Amino acid sequence: MVSQALATTNTRGVHLTVLASHIWTSTDTKWDVMDPMNTITADAVLFAPENPLVFARAGQLDYVTVHYETYGTLNEDKSNAVFICHALTGDAHSGGAGDPRTKTKPGWWHIMIGPGKPVDTDRFFVISPNLLGGCRGTTGPSSINPNTGQSYGLDFPLLDMCDLVTVHQRLMAHLGIERLLAVMGGSLGGMQVLQWALTAPTEMANAIIIAASSRLTTQNIAFSAVAREAIMRDPGFKDGRYIEAGTKPTEGLSVARMMAHLTYMSEDRLGDRFGRNPQNADFTPGFEADFAIESYLRHQAKVFLPRFDALSYLYLTRVMDYFDPFADPDATKLIADNPMPTLVCSFASDWRFSSEQSKVVVAELANAHVEVTYREFQAGVGHDSFLMETRGYTKLVQTFLNRALAEVNK
Amino acid sequence: MVSQALATTNTRGVHLTVLASHIWTSTDTKWDVMDPMNTITADAVLFAPENPLVFARAGQLDYVTVHYETYGTLNEDKSNAVFICHALTGDAHSGGAGDPRTKTKPGWWHIMIGPGKPVDTDRFFVISPNLLGGCRGTTGPSSINPNTGQSYGLDFPLLDMCDLVTVHQRLMAHLGIERLLAVMGGSLGGMQVLQWALTAPTEMANAIIIAASSRLTTQNIAFSAVAREAIMRDPGFKDGRYIEAGTKPTEGLSVARMMAHLTYMSEDRLGDRFGRNPQNADFTPGFEADFAIESYLRHQAKVFLPRFDALSYLYLTRVMDYFDPFADPDATKLIADNPMPTLVCSFASDWRFSSEQSKVVVAELANAHVEVTYREFQAGVGHDSFLMETRGYTKLVQTFLNRALAEVNK
Numbered sequence: 156m157v158s159q160a161l162a163t164t165n166t167r168g169v170h171l172t173v174l175a176s177h178i179w180t181s182t183d184t185k186w187d188v189m190d191p192m193n194t195i196t197a198d199a200v201l202f203a204p205e206n207p208l209v210f211a212r213a214g215q216l217d218y219v220t221v222h223y224e225t226y227g228t229l230n231e232d233k234s235n236a237v238f239i240c241h242a243l244t245g246d247a248h249s250g251g252a253g254d255p256r257t258k259t260k261p262g263w264w265h266i267m268i269g270p271g272k273p274v275d276t277d278r279f280f281v282i283s284p285n286l287l288g289g290c291r292g293t294t295g296p297s298s299i300n301p302n303t304g305q306s307y308g309l310d311f312p313l314l315d316m317c318d319l320v321t322v323h324q325r326l327m328a329h330l331g332i333e334r335l336l337a338v339m340g341g342s343l344g345g346m347q348v349l350q351w352a353l354t355a356p357t358e359m360a361n362a363i364i365i366a367a368s369s370r371l372t373t374q375n376i377a378f379s380a381v382a383r384e385a386i387m388r389d390p391g392f393k394d395g396r397y398i399e400a401g402t403k404p405t406e407g408l409s410v411a412r413m414m415a416h417l418t419y420m421s422e423d424r425l426g427d428r429f430g431r432n433p434q435n436a437d438f439t440p441g442f443e444a445d446f447a448i449e450s451y452l453r454h455q456a457k458v459f460l461p462r463f464d465a466l467s468y469l470y471l472t473r474v475m476d477y478f479d480p481f482a483d484p485d486a487t488k489l490i491a492d493n494p495m496p497t498l499v500c501s502f503a504s505d506w507r508f509s510s511e512q513s514k515v516v517v518a519e520l521a522n523a524h525v526e527v528t529y530r531e532f533q534a535g536v537g538h539d540s541f542l543m544e545t546r547g548y549t550k551l552v553q554t555f556l557n558r559a560l561a562e563v564n565k
Numbered sequence: 566m567v568s569q570a571l572a573t574t575n576t577r578g579v580h581l582t583v584l585a586s587h588i589w590t591s592t593d594t595k596w597d598v599m600d601p602m603n604t605i606t607a608d609a610v611l612f613a614p615e616n617p618l619v620f621a622r623a624g625q626l627d628y629v630t631v632h633y634e635t636y637g638t639l640n641e642d643k644s645n646a647v648f649i650c651h652a653l654t655g656d657a658h659s660g661g662a663g664d665p666r667t668k669t670k671p672g673w674w675h676i677m678i679g680p681g682k683p684v685d686t687d688r689f690f691v692i693s694p695n696l697l698g699g700c701r702g703t704t705g706p707s708s709i710n711p712n713t714g715q716s717y718g719l720d721f722p723l724l725d726m727c728d729l730v731t732v733h734q735r736l737m738a739h740l741g742i743e744r745l746l747a748v749m750g751g752s753l754g755g756m757q758v759l760q761w762a763l764t765a766p767t768e769m770a771n772a773i774i775i776a777a778s779s780r781l782t783t784q785n786i787a788f789s790a791v792a793r794e795a796i797m798r799d800p801g802f803k804d805g806r807y808i809e810a811g812t813k814p815t816e817g818l819s820v821a822r823m824m825a826h827l828t829y830m831s832e833d834r835l836g837d838r839f840g841r842n843p844q845n846a847d848f849t850p851g852f853e854a855d856f857a858i859e860s861y862l863r864h865q866a867k868v869f870l871p872r873f874d875a876l877s878y879l880y881l882t883r884v885m886d887y888f889d890p891f892a893d894p895d896a897t898k899l900i901a902d903n904p905m906p907t908l909v910c911s912f913a914s915d916w917r918f919s920s921e922q923s924k925v926v927v928a929e930l931a932n933a934h935v936e937v938t939y940r941e942f943q944a945g946v947g948h949d950s951f952l953m954e955t956r957g958y959t960k961l962v963q964t965f966l967n968r969a970l971a972e973v974n975k
Contacts (some may be wrong), residue, residue, distance in 0.1 A: 212850065313850055373835040373858050374827070380859045381823045383852060384866075388816035390800055406798035410817075413791045414824055417784070422916075425783040431889065440622065440723055440887065442793060442879055448783050449790045456794075469852055477850065479841065506832075 190259075192226040192251050192269060192276040198292060199223070201325040208287075208321065214312030218301050221326050222292020223284035226250045226268065227276040229332070234563045236332050237274050237556070238323065238359075239264065239283040240340030240347040243471050244463055246291035249283040250276060264341075266544045273553035274339075278560065282330060286347070287322040288314050288471050290464030297398060297464045308395035308466065314474040316350040323351065324358065337559055339363035339552075341541040342508060343471065346478050349516060353480055356493035361559045363552060365500045366541040368512035369519065370479045375507055378418050379472035382411035386465045395466055404465045409456035411468060416455045421504035421537035481515075487523035494525040498555045500548065501531045502540035528555065600669075602636040602661050602679060602686040608702060609633070611735040618697075618731065624722030628711050631736050632702020633694035636660045636678065637686040639742070644973045646742045647684050647966070648733065648769075649674065649693040650750030650757040653881050654873055656701035659693040660686065674751075676954045683963035684749075688970065692740060696757070697732040698724050698881050700874035707808060707874045718805035718876065724884040726760040733761065734768065746969055749773035749962075751951040752918060753881065756888050759926060763890055766903035771969045773962060775910045776951040778922035779929065780889045785917055788828050789882035792821035796875045805876055814875045819866035821878060826865045831914035831947035891925075897933035904935040908965045910958065911941045912950035938965065 202208040202219035209215045224247045229236060239249045241263065250268030253261035262283075268274040274281055285293035288311070296311035312318075327335065338359045340348045345367025352362045368375070386392060389407030393400040417425075429448040444450040480486045497520055501513035510531045517529045532548050534540035540548075612618040612629035619625045634657045639646060649659045651673070660678030663671035672693075678684040684691055695703035698721070706721035722728075737745065748769045750758045755777025762772045778785070796802060799817030803810040827835075839858040854860035890896045907930055911923035920941045927939045942958050944950035950958075 309852070370841070372832055373839050373841065373856075374830075374832040376841070376856055377827050377835060377858045377862060378824075380854075380856070380862060381820060381827060384823060384862070385795060385820045387852065388820060390816075406800075407820075410791060410795045410798060410820060413794060414788075417787050417791060422782055422784040425787060429783050431780070431783065431786070440883075442719070442797065442883065444790075446783075446786055446790070446886065448787045452787060452790060452794075473850075473852065476856065 189254065189257055193228055194251065195225045196247070197223055197225075199326070199329055201322065201329055208318070210312040211315035211317040211321075212313055216294065216312070219287065219294045219322060220292070220298075221284050221287075221294075221322060223247050223282060223326060224250070225283065225330075226281040227279050229280040229330070233332050234334070234336060235279050235560065236327075236330075236335050237279045237281050238327065238335045238338045239268070239274075239281060240319075240323070240338065240344035240351075241283070241286060242340070242342035242344050243468075243475075244459070245344070246289070246462075247283050247285040247293075250274070250281055263542065266542070266549055267552060273549045273556060275553075275556075279336070279556070282326065282332075282335075284323065284326050286343075286471070287319050288467055288474070290467040291462070293322075295464065296395070296466035296470050306396070306398040306466075308398075311466070311470065314470050316346060316474055316478045316480070317354060319347050319474065320351045320354055323347065324355065327358070333358075335359045336563060337361040337363060337556060339365070340367070341365035342367060342538065343475055346475060350478070350480060352495065352497065353486055353490050356490045356495060359495055360563060361495050361555070362497040363500075363555065364497065364513075364516060366502060366505055366508045366513070366538055367499075367516065368475075368478075368508050369481055369516045370512070371475055372509075372512070376476045378415065378507070379476060382415055383469050383472060385410040385414070386468060389465075392465065395469075397465070405460060408460060408463070408465045408468065411465075412456050412459040412463075413452040416452065418507045419538040421506065421535055423504065424536045427535075481519045487519065487525075490520070490525060491523040494523065496555075496559070497525050497527045498552070499527055499529045500541070500551070501529075502534045502536070502538070502545075503531055504533075504535045505538045505540060507538045599664065599667055600661075603638055604661065605635045606657070607633055607635070609736065609739055611732065611739055618728070620722040621725035621727040621731075622723055626704065626722070629697065629704045629732060629735075630702070630708075631694050631697075631704075631732060633657050633692060633736060634660070635693065635740075636691040637689050639690040639740070643742050644744070644746060645689050645970065646737075646740075646745050647689045647691050648737065648745045648748045649678070649684075649691060650729075650733070650748065650754035650761075651693070651696060652750070652752035652754050653878075653885075654869070655754070656699070656872075657693050657695040657703075660684070660691055673952065676952070676959055677962060683959045683966060685963075685966075689746070689966070692736065692742075692745075694733065694736050696753075696881075697729050698877055698884070700877040701872070703732075705874065706805070706876035706880050716806070716808040716876075718808075721876070721880065724880050726756060726884055726888045726890070727764060729757050729884065730761045730764055733757065734765065737768065743768075745769045746973060747771040747773060747966060749775070750777070751775040752777060752948065753885055756885060760888070760890060762905065762907065763896055763900050766900040766905060769905055770973060771905050771965070772907040773910075773965065774907065774923075774926060776912060776915055776918045776923070776948055777909075777926065778885075778888075778918050779891055779926045780922070781885055782919075782922070786886045788825065788917070789886060792825055793879050793882060795820040795824070796878060799875075802875065805879075807875070815870060818870060818873070818875045818878065821875075822866050822869040822873075823862040826862065828917045829948040831916065831945055833914065834946045837945075891929045897929065897935075900930070900935060901933040904933065906965075906969070907935050907937045908962070909937055909939045910951070910961070911939075912944045912946070912948070912955075913941055914943075914945045915948045915950060917948045 250262040285291040345364040386407040389404035391402035392404040501510040534545035660672040695701040755774040796817040799814035801812035802814040844860040911920040944955035
């Protein structure tokens with residue numbers, strides 16, 4: 156299957172590869188020869204009725220489509236694959252600096268992924284899917300249930316972090332890879348990496364967990380709870396059946412995003428960037444966006460709406476709330492027998508996923524004799540620091556991955 | 566006028582005193598002889614067409630009613646009056662432990678005000694109004710404009726901190742008091758105290774400013790902005806004409822309250838109190854209040870709705886956003902000539918009105934040769950610490966006020 160997918164590289168048009176197992180791949184390569192990253196954008200139906208996705212808690216889905224991008228080229232012995240797990244509102248488009256000629260936007264982790272970057276697409280084969288429950292191409296609660304012709308809505312099964320991993324594993328198999336050189340992710344993505352490393356440590360040679368947590372604080376859960384309240388109390392939410400109703404919980408999702416975005420930035424960063432500056436030199440004080448920070452928050456909501464779905468917001472925040480792997484006393488049993496070098500990074504100004512939370516991950520893994528490298532960076536942006544260039548941060552990831560590649564080539 | 570108001574003490578029923586100036590007092594004493602605080606609850610029309618309230622920015626109101634409570638007894642030389650300024654969602658009922666026999670609830674600052682408390686109602690005469698723009702008896706944006714028979718809505722003039730002080734000053738005059746022994750308040754209340762001390766320093770012998778700020782941070786403005794967005798984006802808001810429309814922005818106000826309440830508590834306090842505890846031992850995971858913290862937030866919204874108004878929320882947060890008295894280089898001109906002993910308190914765990922913000926107030930006042938006592942308490946609750954008993958906190962206020970009383974009696 157992976158050879159089929161790769162065979163379509165650098166061609167235009169849509170390929171539908173219907174396999175005997177009902178698993179098919181639609182590969183739409185938009186990047187042509189100008190793309191230095193060898194990008195493939197694809198949709199694969201990875202679960203079908205003969206082989207449905209059975210959820211860890213309860214429920215199953217007969218069909219799951221996964222949207223993903225790959226960058227770079229898988230080597231002969233399939234030992235150079237790096238798997239990217241994205242955060243709550245991320246998507247499959249993680250890599251690359253963007254190119255106005257092909258109208259491609261920079262990937263959300265473009266500081267990390269691209270030619271010559273820490274995840275060097277000239278040397279690594281990068282797999283970057285949209286996650287289960289998402290709204291950026293992979294099946295989620297607002298997808299249409301082929302069995303009913305309607306959206307799943309709140310009938311979509313409640314997610315466990317293990318379910319996200321199950322789908323990632325299936326994608327890995329779909330691409331014909333048995334062992335990943337590294338799995339890496341930030342925030343919710345880092346939580347997925349941790350779950351995967353605990354569940355199936357033999358599937359990855361290295362793990363990179365950034366600005367994540369093994370157990371959200373009460374405050375963190377509470378912020379997500381308020382965001383969900385904003386969405387669910389919007390009259391347009393219609394008990395999650397808004398697609399059929401022809402409405403959208405636009406205002407609630409806007410408020411959720413504005414509040415969340417605020418918690419992803421540090422107080423100092425907000426002060427440095429916006430201060431108490433007015434949005435315009437000439438304005439009448441009132442209840443519009445008088446201050447620059449208000450205009451910025453409204454802008455964040457505006458650009459978020461067309462690219463995100465309210466039900467995905469509910470499901471993907473909830474999976475984080477419930478994530479607490481080390482509550483199971485046997486959580487580290489497998490990883491203790493198959494430890495992989497693990498890099499954990501946090502940012503001092505991140506008050507939503509604080510360094511204290513990363514240190515819990517480090518302590519638990521170290522107790523299981525995992526070789527953990529931990530570093531807290533003094534980046535001042537807050538949680539969103541993991542998306543930005545910071546002195547030493549990308550360099551450390553680069554060093555860690557170079558060492559990983561050298562070891563596998565030994 | 567004060568004698569008339571006081572004359573109604575310990576009687577039942579409603580008194581309407583129509584004065585030649587159209588200023589009248591309605592005194593409804595509910596407390597009878599069981600009340601050890603000598604409570605008077607009253608409404609006074611303090612501004613009338615002959616003498617309207619002219620706002621600092623723009624606009625005027627022909628009528629302003631102020632709802633207030635008083636506790637204790639004004640002494641002969643009227644030198645024992647302590648004026649209380651409440652916070653954003655407070656009201657006139659600040660004092661007393663409450664009494665189930667008279668169905669009186671504890672005052673919001675009952676740790677501070679009552680017989681034997683720091684603001685000892687056996688010795689001080691306490692004046693405690695609802696503020697201008699409020700919704701707890703004093704004229705605010707949801708009050709009916711007598712000139713139109715409709716609510717003011719967004720036609721209510723935008724508030725400046727000076728306007729709140731103007732109304733406080735008028736109440737003080739109404740009660741026949743020329744100089745207050747002390748003015749004290751927390752949060753928005755502390756900001757009013759600061760403005761009053763800067764504007765009319767001769768009107769107070771002492772000032773107490775708790776958990777306040779002279780200039781909100783960008784983050785603080787941003788949180789209030791999101792709260793306002795939640796309210797204004799609620800379809801029930803109807804551009805502020807919801808009273809006429811027969812709707813209410815209930816969901817938006819709920820979300821605003823839940824988010825704000827969260828910012829008034831520290832991460833540690835939330836963790837200690839709620840942790841990751843489920844709300845019920847037996848529940849099906851989903852999107853209801855699975856966690857105890859979620860149930861708590863919903864409860865906070867529920868009890869808030871009947872006692873607070875969405876337009877007041879807009880106006881009273883906005884007056885804080887714009888408050889920045891020391892931006893005026895002449896701000897301390899008057900207070901430097903008439904300095905009063907000032908107590909400033911902050912709480913280490915308060916991340917919304919941080920100690921750094923109190924220290925700015927301290928530095929500015931000290932530069933103006935005001936004798937400032939500053940203390941940061943290690944209370945762990947967060948911003949709401951100012952409402953709670955903390956080792957040394959109420960004691961320091963008591964000591965400060967006792968010294969104040971002793972000095973005036975010298």
